[in-house]
Amino acid sequence: MPDLSVSIVNTNSRELLLACLESLAGTAAEVVVLDNASEDGSAEAVRERFPDVRLIAQSHRAGFGANHNTVIRATTCRYVYVLNEDTTAGDWGFEALTTYLDAHPRVAALGPRLVYPDGRLQDSAWRFPTPLVSMLGLVSLGRLGVTQSRGDAPRAVDWVMGAAVVLRREALDEVGLFDEGFFLYSEEVDLQTRLRRAGWEVHYFPLVSVVHHESQFSADIPERRINEMWRSRHRYWQKHHSGAGARIAALATGAQYAARAALSPVARRDPRLGARMRLHAHDSLRVTGPGLRELADEWNGRVGTAPQR
Numbered sequence: 001m002p003d004l005s006v007s008i009v010n011t012n013s014r015e016l017l018l019a020c021l022e023s024l025a026g027t028a029a030e031v032v033v034l035d036n037a038s039e040d041g042s043a044e045a046v047r048e049r050f051p052d053v054r055l056i057a058q059s060h061r062a063g064f065g066a067n068h069n070t071v072i073r074a075t076t077c078r079y080v081y082v083l084n085e086d087t088t089a090g091d092w093g094f095e096a097l098t099t100y101l102d103a104h105p106r107v108a109a110l111g112p113r114l115v116y117p118d119g120r121l122q123d124s125a126w127r128f129p130t131p132l133v134s135m136l137g138l139v140s141l142g143r144l145g146v147t148q149s150r151g152d153a154p155r156a157v158d159w160v161m162g163a164a165v166v167l168r169r170e171a172l173d174e175v176g177l178f179d180e181g182f183f184l185y186s187e188e189v190d191l192q193t194r195l196r197r198a199g200w201e202v203h204y205f206p207l208v209s210v211v212h213h214e215s216q217f218s219a220d221i222p223e224r225r226i227n228e229m230w231r232s233r234h235r236y237w238q239k240h241h242s243g244a245g246a247r248i249a250a251l252a253t254g255a256q257y258a259a260r261a262a263l264s265p266v267a268r269r270d271p272r273l274g275a276r277m278r279l280h281a282h283d284s285l286r287v288t289g290p291g292l293r294e295l296a297d298e299w300n301g302r303v304g305t306a307p308q309r
Contacts, residue, residue, distance in 0.1 A: 002098040003078040004029045004166070007071035009064065010085040011036040014045055016213060021050050023088040028095075029081070030054065032071050037061045037305070060305040061296040064162070065178025065187040072177055077169070082188075084163040086213040093208030097166050100154065100205060108171030108200035109192055111160025112208040113149070122212055124164075125149035125157040125204040128193060129236070131245040134252040141260055149204055157204045158196070162188030164210045171200050179239075183293035186232035193240055221295070222276055228291030230283035254284020 006029050010017045017033070024031055034056040035043040043057040056070065072080050079098055093112070101107055114124040125148040127133045136145050148157040165188065175194045178187045192202050233253070237246035261277030268274065 002029055002094045004081055004094055004098055005071070005075040005077040005079070006031045006081045006083055007068050007075070008033045008083050008085050009036055009067040009071075010034070010038060010042050011061065012038045012040045012042065013085050014038065014040045014042040017042055017085040018045060018049065019213075020083070020085050020087055021046065021053060023090070024092065025050070027092055029092075030075065030077060032056065032075060033085075034058055034067050034071050036067055037299070037303075060300050063180065063183035063187075063293065063296070064185075065182055065191075066180040069177040069180065072167075072169075072172065079166050079168060080172075081166045082162055082164070084212065087164055088211045088213070089209065091208070092210075096208055097205065100203075100207075101166065101168060104201070104203070106199070106201050107203050108168045108195045109160060109202040110166045110205050111149075111157075111203070112164055112210045113204075113206035114161065114164060114212045115209055117211055117213055121149070123147045123149050124161040124212075126159060128158045128189065128196075129233070129249060129253070131241060131248040131252070134249040134256075138252040138256045138259070141256060141263075149206075152206055154203055154205045154207065156201055159189050159192040159202055160204060163212050168200075171195055171198075174198060175200075182232050182235060183228060183291070183296070184232065185229045186236045190236055190239065193236075221292075223279060223289060224291050224295055226276060226279050227283060227287050227289045228293060230280070231287045231291055231293075234287065250284045254281045257281050257284070 006024065008017070008020065008031070010033060021031070032054045033046055035046070035058060037058055037060055043055060046053055046055050056074065068082050079101060097110060101110055111125055114122040116122050127146055127148060133146060175198050179190050182190060196202060234250060237249045241249065257277050257280035261274055266273060
């Protein structure tokens with residue numbers, strides 16, 4: 001049995017969660033689900049259909065990093081597989097992942113190859129969004145020198161997507177867990193930045209493939225999602241770069257959205273897409289609207305629960 005705990009956080013994605021757990025059934029790993037105060041019967045369905053899965057039924061709603069931190073603190077395995085509820089796999093490759101980590105003791109984060117349900121490759125590893133990389137992304141409209149999830153052999157990268165990433169507990173003990181100041185988005189970039197600066201490595205591992213179905217939990221609230229994304233980006237840049245560097249990175253990234261919107265015939269035909277692109281450009285200067293954190297706070301206030309501080 002691999003020394004591996006699987007950490008899954010779920011918010012009102014019952015069917016996706018059950019499909020994920022079904023694909024995990026019979027695997028030799030500890031599976032832990034933190035249900036983020038769902039209202040769709042997710043927790044009850046897990047208890048009924050997957051009694052061997054360890055369930056943490058949370059009464060309040062918290063962010064991505066805070067929820068996975070709860071699972072990490074509640075487990076003891078040497079490796080923690082942070083996994084979205086909207087993922088499945090025919091072969092999770094736990095033995096291959098842990099064998100690779102055992103053979104490479106300085107690798108602190110390992111990301112498998114991600115694919116869409118139709119089998120197309122999904123970009124899942126990138127260079128850090130430094131001011132220089134952000135400028136490169138603007139010049140090439142994100143097409144050059146940014147994506148690192150290519151090739152068929154494992155290799156070192158800057159950071160891998162938090163939808164599926166195996167973390168080494170020893171490294172987390174050294175640099176700390178997810179920064180809970182990020183509610184959603186960029187928390188995995190921040191963690192892997194801290195790991196890299198402490199001398200650890202991040203690798204992309206395309207020998208194992210995971211299907212990422214991309215949950216639409218916030219698809220009906222795009223403005224809040226965009227606001228939260230940019231709030232997290234600003235926090236990341238301000239945390240890891242100078243004031244001038246943070247502003248350059250934000251302006252370059254916002255300008256990239258504006259340029260793509262101007263050049264995209266789809267954006268010109270679809271007023272909703274055009275509006276979202278304009279919101280991205282606006283938020284690159286300053287986020288003024290509420291995000292997903294406020295949505296969770298509103299829910300917690302309405303039902304009378306709140307996370308313990």
